[in-house]
Amino acid sequence: MADWQSSVTPPALARLLGSARLPDPPGHRPAYRALAGQIRLLISEGRLPVGARLPAERELAGALALSRTTIATAYDTLRAEGYLRSRRGSGSWTTLPEGSDPPSDALHPVPPDQAGRILDLGVAALPAPQPFLGEAAARAVERLPAYTRGHGHYPTGLPVLREALARRFTARGLATTPDQILVTTGAMGALHLVQRALVGRGDRVAVEAPSYAHTLQGLRLGGARLVPVPMARSTAHPSRPPHWDLAEWRRVLQGATPRLAYLIPDFHNPTGALIPEEQRRELLAAARTAGTLLLVDETMAELGWGLPDAGLPRPMAALDRSAQVVTVGSAAKLLWGGLRVGWVRAAPALVRRLAADRVYTDVGTPVLDQLIATELIGERLGEVREHQLARLRESAGALGTALRERLPDWRFAEPVGGLTLWLDTGGLSGTALAEAGERSGLRIAAGARFGVDGAFEGYVRIPFTVPGPAAGTAVDRLAATAAAIRAGYRGGPAALPPLAV
Structure with a gap:
């Protein structure tokens, strides 16, 4: 159960129920069963948090x-199904049936020696x-000897890379100086470093629901108490990715007073949502009032493959006047x-603090990796970026077409950037x-x-990393797996079509 147990008011629940549309069954559905089904749907999709x-x-x-x-009959039905618990004098709160928690093991990449056997x-x-x-890499190796005369430890990062990153932030509308940049060993290294510095054991951290799986687990392992805030869907435009529910964010920020909020406003992982600038301003103002720091994950921010750069909102930190936003x-x-280079953009004082803290863990990011990143983020970034975005456009188009043809009962919103597609499996268990x-x-x-609590069981996440020509076969495998589940699959290998690459 989530740490912060909120109370849902009758008007708020009525509003949520209005957006929880169930497929009409043949014949008449009793009112209590329809209501129970709507509440069950809200819980399973994370729009009604577990513990509410x-x-x-x-x-x-x-x-x-x-x-x-x-x-009363609807509540009885939900209790019998495991979606509601009640205690005399304490009321009723949402829960999930036993066995709904996600597997505890992390989702590791397929080992290279198994890549031909397993489609990842x-x-x-x-x-x-x-x-x-x-x-x-060749140019970086040529530059490397100049850095080998000393110990090779750069806790804040190579000056040339910090300068390149500062120029890129400035070009995106966020004026930045090198002393606001700390280079880390990957984005996860950056997130863990910030978490250790800003979040104490037992502190509450507000997170989007859904959110990036590895960060959620990292926060849990660090002792943070997670407060999920459901994303909102547009009933008028169901094909669009979800957006922030600002009313819910205000309620959580005021009621739970989290120390930190972790956000992915740019091509959100897993939903692909791109949050408009006005919503960014409103959430920033609400967080400022609550005294909540914002940890903004921009790992997907350069991946706007479906719209021009002129259509992108400015970074959240560009709207911040009080050093309230820390960007990763x-x-x-x-x-x-394989290029394990990440960074933190923050106030210079926090950068110095993080650099002092990191020497007890990894001392610094490998120099050669930083030199390679400097070459790629420098003058050739435009060419490199367009090369990668073209790959994503091809994959996204091919996957979308194949999914609509082979799995027509699965629903998904069409993002305009990022690396992931968030699929509603039409009632099948994602696990x-x-x-x-x-x-x-x-x-x-x-x-x-x-x-946070095993919600989103009826979803899977698919990345836009399958080459376009192989997308049809990849979805064929996915459809064959879905058909096996519907047919009562209980284990053992199933015959799937080979992957054409």
């Missing part, structure tokens, strides 16, 4: 213009941009996952799909990994 206290029966009956008997739809990382990476970025998503796929040579990221 529901209104009393009489209050909800008045808000929905239903009889109290209907509400779990890791959102692009192949390296060639010949750019090879050429950058990475070379891995745009350039190559079951992942387990069946693993035995059949298909690696899938179950949706429950991206929730």
Whole structure:
């Protein structure tokens, strides 16, 4: 159960229920069963957090213009199914049935020696941009001797890379100086460093629901108490990715007073959402009032493959006048996952503090990796970026077409950037799909990994990393796995079509 137990008011629950549309069954659905189904859907999609206290029966009956008997019977149904718990004198709160928690093991990349046997739809990382990476590595090796005369430890990062990153932030609309940059060993190294510095054991951290699985687990392992804030969906434009529910964010910030909020406003992982600038301003103002720091994950920010750069909102830190935003970025998503270079952009005082803290862990990021990143982020960034975005456009188009043809009952919003597609599986268990796929040579990221309490069981995340010509075969494998689950699959390998690459 989430740490912070909130109370859902009758009007708020009525609003959520209005957006929880169930497919109409043949024949008549009793009102109590329809209500129970809507609440169940809200819980499973994470829009109604686990641990939320529901209104009393009489209050909800008045808000929905239903009889109290209907509400009581719906609550009884949810209790019997494991989606509701009640205690006399304490009310009723949402929960999940036993066995709904996601698997505890991390979703690791497929080992290189198994790449021909297993199709990896779990890791959102692009192949390296060639010949750019090879050429950058050769130039970096030429520059390396100048750095070998000393000990090679640069706790804040190589000055040339910090300068290149500062110029890139400035070009994106966020004036930055090198002393505001700390180079880290990958984005996860940056996130862990900031977390250790800013979040104490037991502190509350507000997170989007869903959110990036590895960061959620890292926060848990660090002792943070997570407060999920559900994303909102547009009923008028269901094909668009979700957005922030600002009313819910204000309620959480005021009620839970989290120390930190972790956000992915740029091509959100896993949903692909791009948050407009006005929402960024409003959330920043609400967080300032609550005294909450914002940790903004920009690892996907350069991946706007479906719209021009002029259509991108400014970074959240560009809207911040009080050093309230700490930004994390990475070379891995745009350039190559094997290039373990990340960074933090923050006030100079915090950069100095983080640099002093990191010497007790990794001392500094490898010099050669930093030199390669400097070459790629420098003058050739435009060419490299367009090369990678073209790959993503091709993959996104091919995957979308194949999914609509082969899995027409699965729903997804169409993002305009990022690396991931968030799929509603039409009622199938994402965990079951992942387990069946693993035995059949298909690696899938179950949706429950991206929730705080096992929510999003009916979702999977697919990355735009399959080459366009292979997208049809990849979706064929996914459809075959789904068909096996529907047919009562219980384990053992299933025959799937080979992957054409």
